[in-house]
Amino acid sequence: MQVDTRHRFENFVTGSANRLAVAAARAVAEQPGLTYNPLFVYSGSGLGKTHLISAIGNYVQQRQPDMNVEYVTLDDFVEQLHAAIAMNETDRFKQRYGRVDVLLLDDMQFLTGRRETQAEMLRLLNALQGTGRQVVMTSDRPPSEIPDVDERLITRLSGGLIVDIAPPDFETRIAIMRARCDERGVRFQGGVLEELAQMEFRNIRELQGALNRIIATQTLGGDQVRADQVRGMFGPGAEPPMRTPTPMRTSRVSGGRGNLDFQSFVSDIATAVAQHVDPWKIKVAEAVAYWSGEGYRTSALERLLQDAGPKTDFEGALREYFANIDRLRLFEGQATAVDPALGADEVFRDPLRVAEAEALATRALAGSSPPPGPSAAFTRTGFEVGPSNQLAVRAADAVIEEPGKRYNPLFVYGPSGVGKTHLVNAVGNEMINASGGAAVVACVSAQQFMDELIAALQEGTVDRWRIRYRGADALVIDDVQFVAGKERTQEELFHVFNALHTEGKQLLFASDREPRQLKGLEDRLRSRFEGGLVVEMQVPDRALREKLYAHYLNDVETLDRDALVGYLADRAAASVREVIGLVHRVVAAADIAGLPLSTAIARAELDGGAPVPGVPDVRAADPYFLDDEKIVWHLPDIGARLIEDPR
């Protein structure tokens, strides 16, 4: 059977749930028969097993077209075997599979109870592996849990590497759907995919089915699908039950005494060897052979083999070694992406020098694309202090003075418009200024943080993205309440937090609520947020309002400044934004009246009091239009552009 060419590594979205499986599959695809043989991938239905093994097949065929790659599901295999037996052509059947270089076997769980097939499979696996050919298998469960299968076959299936694929997390689901939408050239309104990703689909296939349905609704119906419609489109109970193989009879045929021959002797020896040889030692030795061939230093593993005692933790040591290699490769990739010459550096070949490699990569990356910084518009000098916010401001000043030493993290919360964004950005700017512009201060909103993560997931550049933040000297996240309920974002934030915090880098968060009131915020993050200083910024009090009005009316011509400021400050204001709006409103009223601003004008405008003599009763229709930001002050000269109709 042909491998489905649509299934490639490039369109397989990698997340934390399947990273190991993908890494193993890639290793196998790059060097069939040399790394993990056999590779056994298992997972629930619809999580990408078939995609992954097809990707191996396609990759091999693309790189080595002369290799004989065969993809077959176990059902087809059984059918072919039966047909061959019926036509007395078993030799041809054996020859055919004996020639395969890379055998991809799907749905191995259907081996249950099939004696004949098991015997044939055992023979085939022996023949293929004995000659160094690669076998990759998938199943919905690990080999040891497939019922009624010959022990000897199970040891063969488990002899290489067994990896599983877990269901994807929220962010990976979004990345998968975005990738699919890009493929189809479809765009949805904001929130639609997020809504879909939050619904409970048991696997990616169902998720894609749902996505197809809304794509169809949108492209055929002509109307944009809205986020609030998504849930209504999928009723509960739409999920089909998972397929499980039927358990078969459990009888076992034991070989008679008379038919022992050399083959079965070898087969028994193989079973005994598989049972008694320490599998981890084999793996260690294989790893030494493989990685030294790849040019990596293996001294750590060699020492492990020599000094091995009965209690040596091979598993842990190997895992650490592989993890280190992965990281070396990652760092090498990052470094070479910036400067190809760095690839020759010896540190990328020695797993004992991962830290140096990381430092090198970080240096390379930090020089290339710094994370987003604080907005320069927000400065500390323009920030007025009153009793309602002085605690927060003092804490912020302490942070500016000694970043990372006093309040780390500093968590500022309060209602909208009281100046949280201004304050945290100002702190970021001051930290940069204090360092003479050398410090890298990452400053983002939580939404932007998550969007970048999803984009990185989609492009497979998460590691690079992560490094950018981990390399920062300080991290400022605004509107951090948005991470609540976002699994993966919280996980990433957690790791970035830890990485920075242990290095004594300053962390600064702004939110509309205090941490304990954020629903869906993981405990590990909440406790970390609360571990520094949580401080509230309240609605501006009178003293602060007075300062604010004085500040904003500073450049305005007024008749009775003090009285006016006093009058305005007496009015309650829910936020700094409201204060600014009020200033604009009275200034505009004075402008319209053509008089200098005074308490009387302000009073008339705001309280609807007695009209001031000589002032025409012109009221702004809607204070909205008096907001600076909402008015186009310089209209282009439209007249010059008009073209008269010749008729």
Added chain:
Amino acid sequence: MSLVNYQTREITCKIVYYGPGRSGKTTNLHYIYGQVPEDRKGTMVSLATQTDRTLFFDFLPLDLGTISGFTTRFQLYTVPGQVYYQATRKLVLQGADGVVFVADSQARLLQENIESFQDLHQNLAEQGVDARTIPLVIQYNKQDLPSDLILTTAELSDTVNFRGVPDYPADALHGPGVFETLRGISELVLKRLSAGAAR
């Protein structure tokens, strides 16, 4: 000699067939040799006297191919059974991973079986090997002979197999019991792999 070499990825098993003269040790090896597929056959080295009795020793290398990533080789040796080849027996026994004791089932040779078995223990002891720990199986050969000439498995077991190791009736000339014996000793040897590898 290390049984499992993780660095070169080799498993090498040395199994010695021990027993009184003319009990059928070489016949065991010949039968095994005959069963090995052509592509796996090594050269069987046999130095025989004119009367077809083993003068020095037989050596049959068995290449079992790659098992679990290991190149697996079994080396089967026989010792000359005759009493006066003591020195050769000691030499061959050196470094054995397992021993098959081939007993002659004929009733009149019972005493020779016992003497040879004692000789085995003595030689092992001289090499500092504890006979209680080395993998050992016993084969009662020539069970195809007329029943009035031979002892039954039970009778032989009572006299020879006082340590209660696995034992197998066999007819090495025609095959029955040969691979059962080899399989038995191999399993015992391989069982020691994990312990042996940690040395």
